[in-house]
Every structure is written in structure tokens, then in C-alpha cells.
Amino acid sequence: MLASALETYESWDLKKLSIPSRSRLYQLQPVGIGTPLVESLTGYISRLAEAHCVTPKALISRELVSFIPKTYKTTNLFEMRSLTGALNGIGTMALDLVTVLESLTLRSDLRFLSLLTWAGIFPQRRLLRARRAWCPYCYEEWYSSKDKVIYEPLIWFFEAVKFCHWHNQSLCQQCPHCQRQLPPLASYSRPGYCPYCLEWLGVTDNYPFSDKALPSKEEIIWQKWVIKTIGELIANTPHLPKPLQREIVAQAFCRYVNQFTEGNTAAFARMLDIPKNKVWMWQMGKVLPELNVILKICFTLQVSVLDFFTQETVKENYSQSPAIPQNQLGDSITKKLEVKFDSDRTQQLLEDLLQNNQQPLPMTVVAKRLGYPKRILYRHFPELCRAISAQYVKYMKESRIKRIEQCCEEVKQAVKQFYTEGIYPSEAAISRLLAKPGCFRDKEVRNALRAARREIGLEP
Numbered sequence: 001m002l003a004s005a006l007e008t009y010e011s012w013d014l015k016k017l018s019i020p021s022r023s024r025l026y027q028l029q030p031v032g033i034g035t036p037l038v039e040s041l042t043g044y045i046s047r048l049a050e051a052h053c054v055t056p057k058a059l060i061s062r063e064l065v066s067f068i069p070k071t072y073k074t075t076n077l078f079e080m081r082s083l084t085g086a087l088n089g090i091g092t093m094a095l096d097l098v099t100v101l102e103s104l105t106l107r108s109d110l111r112f113l114s115l116l117t118w119a120g121i122f123p124q125r126r127l128l129r130a131r132r133a134w135c136p137y138c139y140e141e142w143y144s145s146k147d148k149v150i151y152e153p154l155i156w157f158f159e160a161v162k163f164c165h166w167h168n169q170s171l172c173q174q175c176p177h178c179q180r181q182l183p184p185l186a187s188y189s190r191p192g193y194c195p196y197c198l199e200w201l202g203v204t205d206n207y208p209f210s211d212k213a214l215p216s217k218e219e220i221i222w223q224k225w226v227i228k229t230i231g232e233l234i235a236n237t238p239h240l241p242k243p244l245q246r247e248i249v250a251q252a253f254c255r256y257v258n259q260f261t262e263g264n265t266a267a268f269a270r271m272l273d274i275p276k277n278k279v280w281m282w283q284m285g286k287v288l289p290e291l292n293v294i295l296k297i298c299f300t301l302q303v304s305v306l307d308f309f310t311q312e313t314v315k316e317n318y319s320q321s322p323a324i325p326q327n328q329l330g331d332s333i334t335k336k337l338e339v340k341f342d343s344d345r346t347q348q349l350l351e352d353l354l355q356n357n358q359q360p361l362p363m364t365v366v367a368k369r370l371g372y373p374k375r376i377l378y379r380h381f382p383e384l385c386r387a388i389s390a391q392y393v394k395y396m397k398e399s400r401i402k403r404i405e406q407c408c409e410e411v412k413q414a415v416k417q418f419y420t421e422g423i424y425p426s427e428a429a430i431s432r433l434l435a436k437p438g439c440f441r442d443k444e445v446r447n448a449l450r451a452a453r454r455e456i457g458l459e460p
Contacts, residue, residue: 023106025063026051031151033112034238036231040088041098041113042185043152048105050190057187067100084185085130088157090119109238113154117237120246121309123288128157132182133171135164139192139202150192157184158230160292165227168220175201226295229304236306248309250285255312256301257283267373272297343380346370350377350384360392407439408448415452425453 028048031039039047049059086093094114102110111117115127133156142148155161156171163170174181177199186195193200257279261267265283269276274297281287289297298308349370353361363385367374378385414433418425427440427449439445453459 021106023104025101025104027105027107030107030109030113031149032153033109034235036155036227036235037153038155038234038237039113039151040154040157040184041094041110042084042087042157042189043191044110044113045087045101045185046189046191047149047151048101055187056185056189064097064100064104067104068096084183085128085157086124087185088114088154089124089128090115090122091124112234112238115154115234117240117243118233119243121244121249121288122291122294126159126290126292129159130184131173132184133157133161133173134201135167135169135171136201136203137167137169138164139200143192143200143202152191154234155227155230158291160226160295161223161230162219163223165224172201175199222299225299229295229298229306232304233306244309246288247285249288250283252309253279253283256308260301261373262375262379264373264375267375272300346372346377347381347384350381350388354384354388354391360388360395362392363389403436403439404442404444407434407436407442407445410434411445411448412452415449415456419456419458425449425458 025048028044028051030044031037033039045059046056049056052059087097088094094116098111098114098116102108115122132152134152135156139150142150161171175194175197178194178197180194180196182195183189188195188198190198192202257263257265257268260271265280266276269279272279274293278287278289282289294305294308298305301308303311350366353366361369363374363377366388367377370377374385411430411434414430415425417433418429423429427446430449431440440449450459
């Protein structure tokens, strides 16, 4: 009876619970990681400071500066406001600040708010702008929606990005209220507001758009492509297995030079209207091309910047390239890219040149007139090209012999004329009478001068 009245209770586990680590700062969720509209690091700092109810200057100077391993004038960072754009870039300042923020927030994805992953690919020059740029329509749209965060996308800081793809409006770079340009990070920065007059930067009824010229059709086409390819670049940054190294640039240029011009660097440079020494240095890995240059090259080849660096197989889709803006690239580049090799026509033209009785031409001139690299002509028609080249060499030798004979005859007549006038026939005096004074560079002409002077007894 007693045993049946017993009741079984749950057991207690007296082991200590594993309590996760606590972050010193809020684990504020970044906006848009893995998308083209990923948040910028400077904008994240502004939002993080606002979440702690302090200013960005107080957050950095009183909290972050003590954890930065290197000695910077961080407390004076806001006195050099134009330098704060480097926090979104690829330099040491961005790396140190990301390291500190990740350790204080216990987040491991803050490096994707900057371009640190691409530090080995792009140089800093003309990569990011030194001032803030924004789309007031985006701000107003986010403000009107209760479920959207007002923030500063990283793509707005690229110098190549001039306007908003979603609203077809140029980005603003001046506060419409105080008429001042805004630094990427200031003492009182707050996404969507001016750090100086603290006014809202979104669209209002009296927003001054009347004095701004609308972008042209060509500029819209160019900007849409730039925004698309840069957006793809930063959206895929978290998915890369590791940061790309400097050698990737040289390998990419070698692939495309081999594909489009069969390894001819000079022809590839002419195709893109770029000095060949620059392309050669990019191939050798000696220098890195600026992002603006890479964008123009990729636009011409109709390949995204991400594929240009990461795809090992070259896709030939340049024949479907859209119109290139005149202020970015010339129309001649597109025409060169659209030229396809016509074997039958080229063979007929080469045969006609070989049988032509007019003045022979060198293969360099022939290739230029036909519109193909000389190497491609030699590859397809080696015998015809060698015959044309041999014909030109023979013609040049015969021309040289005729020119020397003519110069020797002129020298003999000049010597006789000077002897009749009682003037010594020196080389300098005779040169003034010759049609080509430089002919004395040939030893045959100098021998003719000495022979003529011996005939009149002036030389033994």
C-alpha cells in the first residue's frame, strides 16, 4: 500500500550550464550581407553608435581606440573627415577596425562591409570616393516602410557609381539644406541625416532637383552595367573560399589575351585602345589596373568583373555587346571586337597583293589594312605571308641599290663642278648640293667620292 503511494519526480542535472560568451557591444545585425546593397562599414558604425545612444565619435574615441593594436590618431580621426572613407576600403585602417569590431560584437561577418576581400586585386587609387553620396528616393522609401532599416549601402561609395539604378536618379553629394559635402563618417553621423545641420536627406517637397541635369541614355546604360557588375562583386564576396591574390590579375589578362588575340599583347591593347606597355605590365603582375579601367575592359568584352577574375574559361559573348557610351569608350573598340575572320576573302586579298605590280607592302601594313593581327594572318596563310614579306624585302634591296647608284652619280657630277669652279670638293660642301645629304652614311657613296677625287688628282 505504501509502495503504491510513492510518486516519481523529475531528476535534476547539477552540471554547470555552458553559457555563451557575452559581447562587449551589441551584436547589431548588418544589412544586406550577400546582396548588392550590403551595408558599408562607416554606416554600420553610425548605426552601432545610435544603438548605444552615443555619437560615432564617442564610440570610437572612448571605446574602440583602446583595442586597436596600432597607434593611430583615432581621437583626431574626425578632424580629417575625408580620410574616413578608407574605413570602407582595403587598407590597414579598415582591417584594424574590422578586427576590433568583430571581437567586441562577436560577429565574424563585418569584413564583408568593406573591400578587404579584394585588397590584392584593386589598388586604392580612384576606388572609393572621399565624400558621402546617397539617393534621397531610397532614403524616403526606407523611411516610409516600417520594416526597412535606413542605412548606407557600400555601393554608394564606389567612385564609378554615379546614380541610383533603382530610381534612375543621380546620387546626391551635397546636403540640400546646408549645402555642404558630407564625410563618410563624422562626429554626429547618422544614416539618412546630415551630420552638420542634422536635417533629413530624403526627398521632401522642396528638394532641389531642378538644377540637376538628367543622365543621358548612354550614361544610364553604362551606369546600369557598372552597378550590376559591382553589385555582383560585393554580393559574392562572402561566398569566396578565400580572398583573391594578386596573381589572379596577371592570370586573367593572360587568359583573355590568348583567347582574343592568340597571345598577341599589342593586338589586344589596340583592340581595347590601351597602351600595350600597360597591358604587358598587367600580364606580368607588375602593377594592378584601377577599378575604372577594369570596368571599361570588362564592359567591352561583355564579361562581369567577377567572371573576369574567377572564371578559368573565357566566354566569347562580346558580339552581343550593347552600345558603349561615348564618354567612356570609343566606338572603334566595339567595331574591332565585332570583326570576324573571313578566311576566303582574306586569302583572295593576299593573293591579289602578291600578284599586284605596284609597290610591295610590308606585312605590318598589310595586316593593318585587312584589319587583322599579323600573327593571325601568318597562322592561317603562312606561305602567302612569307611570299609577300620576301617580295617586300627584295623590293627594298633593289630600291637601295638604285638609290646608292643615283647618289654616286650625283657625287661625281658635284666633284667635277667644284673642280671647275676651283673649290675643294669636301664631303660637307658636296652634301649641300645633293638631293639627299644623308647618303654619305653609305660606304659605297663615300668610296665614290674618293674615286672621283682621285680621277682629278686630288687624292693619291
